[in-house]
Amino acid sequence: MVILLSIRFYNLNHVFSAIGGVTGDLLEQTAQMFNQISANFSSFQIHDNINLLCKARDNILTILNEYVISSMLSVTCRPN
Numbered sequence: 043m044v045i046l047l048s049i050r051f052y053n054l055n056h057v058f059s060a061i062g063g064v065t066g067d068l069l070e071q072t073a074q075m076f077n078q079i080s081a082n083f084s085s086f087q088i089h090d091n092i093n094l095l096c097k098a099r100d101n102i103l104t105i106l107n108e109y110v111i112s113s114m115l116s117v118t119c120r121p122n
Contacts, residue, residue: 065108068101075101 061069075098079091 065105068105072098072101 075094079094079098082088082090082094
């Protein structure tokens with residue numbers, strides 16, 4: 043049984059632009075990767091997805107790490 047996952051990130055460029063910076067760029071790249079992964083599933087080129095999934099994971103972890111670090115800094119740098 044094959045289950046095809048179809049995720050499309052249409053018209054989100056304005057969201058990524060609003061976020062801006064490295065995070066916005068990484069989100070945009072990740073959305074493009076997921077679109078390619080979806081296309082690969084549709085054309086049965088599933089083996090091509092391994093590298094894309096690894097890169098998408100790395101982008102997501104980078105964003106999460108940046109979020110955690112900035113959150114920690116904002117908590118520790120607050121005046122009493």
